[in-house]
Amino acid sequence: MFKDPYEDYKILKCIEEGAFGKVHKARNLKTGHLVAIKIQDCTNDNFMDLYEECKLLESFNHQNIPKVMDKYYWEQKFYICMELCAGGDLTDIYMGTGSLKESQVAFVAKEVLETLLYLHQKGYVHRDIKPNNILLTDAGEVRLVDFGSMSSIQTEKPTFIDGTPAYLAPEYVLEDLNGDYDERCDVWSLGMTLLELAEGRLPLLLTSSYSYCKYWQQKNRVPQLRKRDKWSPAFHSFLEDALTLDPAMRPSVEKLLQHEFLSNDSLTRVNLTLSESNRVTV
Template sequence: MFTLPTGPQDQLLDEDQHEQPVTVGRSLKFENPYEDYKILKCIGVGAFGKVHKARNLKTGHLVAIKIQDCTNDNLMDLLQECMLQERFNHQNIPKVMDKYYWEQKLYICMELCEGGDLDNIYMSTGSLKESQIAFVAKEVLETLLYLNQKGYVHRDIKPNNILLTDAGEVRLVDFGLMSRIQKEKPEFIVGTPAYMAPESVLEDLSGDYDERCDVWSLGITLLELAEGKLPLVLTSSNSLYEYWEQKQRVPHLRKRDKWSPAFHRFLKDALTLDPAMRPSVELLLQHEFVRNVEHEPSPLKRCLRRSKFLGSIRKFF
């Protein structure tokens, strides 16, 4: 039978506190979450579990609830990810309101991002405009800079992990693959192959496997939003290794005249093959492509309205 201890001995490693343990039982609720929340509908499904839109029965507020099956092997990893998200304090990282452990499932209640993820949005509306892409770039870079300053690298930047609120604000999610910044090649290859930096699988490139891997992933993400499709269709780390070992061409924008020279230069910098020569997150935030981005109102609000309009038409027919 599967059980979770709740006493002082039940502790997780808190790397931000110089590897001092912290107790997890204090804020984790061991009670039925359905007594506090009403599930309205499923809004996302993935390897992590399901995400539901729900209403707080006491306040009436709408939230998102991620429900994950727990085993002896994965519970502490799931809690560690949740605790990381709770500890981060940045406007682009969804706030965690509650977490429950009930009937061998972990329920994480957090800020609802009604707009959905960028993957579904661009597949609904088509490729984004340059002003919208620049907005995404700056918001994600600012979030990555915050994480880097805390000593972390995200390692899974992609459109699926970039959500939008109803106001068109960017939220970065999924911290399951996050790790401490390190100056050596990790023991295990992690990430989504189509977005992974070349140095994550190749050993013969100069430089370190550090936070600049997120810069590459962001470059691939922006290229996808501009072209309306993935620039590299790779399904495994082996196929990624073969692609770069054969010295294939670095992805780039196909329609040169459609985009500004600043966007071309930004992608060229972000998709620098040698990580030692690739700009840092902090340096890219000074790039002309994102330097003068307008934040209010969000340039993505129109995109969201179009996505909802097209969605309602499809339901009608």
């Protein structure tokens, strides 16, 4: 991994930029295949963190987790070469084409739940499920990304709030200093994500962990679909289960996978109608 990545890849346009660094589309000079390369500034302090995160991703073997193809450390930058998800993320999709149909929401729900079941069985909580972290391939296949907030279910639970406030489970925000949360916080985040995809807007317009904590301390109501007649009873039931306020009563990922909302005749892939120039991957 200690070699110049530009000997193997031609870096093309930047397709995403954030606090984590930048993601570029790139072409493998030997095979011609397109990939996504995540480039992060690297120091003596964070090298091992980046390396261990990459090794963990390499150890995952699930069809809905992008494959790591190469990794490099060069000139104080860490490069991770991964599968390119040219369809973009689900925020891009619904902002470009409008809210998703119920059958498409069901498809996303099933694919993400199957990925979470794999992670939970491995002993990990993702902790940052949201539309931005759900990508689509050109074929409309779902890929779950961004494992920077992931933690072990049993150990190493961070004693600080991490993740995106609008999607965080109430118990995670209210009890995080005691570490009193488990993998069911991912179920809540998925429920909030599905609400957003169905309605084309965030269910809760809260921008900070503090405001989110205040919201639940005041015992405000759990978000619901606004137009009840537009959606099937099965979808309402699924969301009520996923957004159960008491985590002890909230269904597990495994149980939700058996819900009637995810029956085979109700699932369709998300239409990829965005132009190539407007698609984004992370």
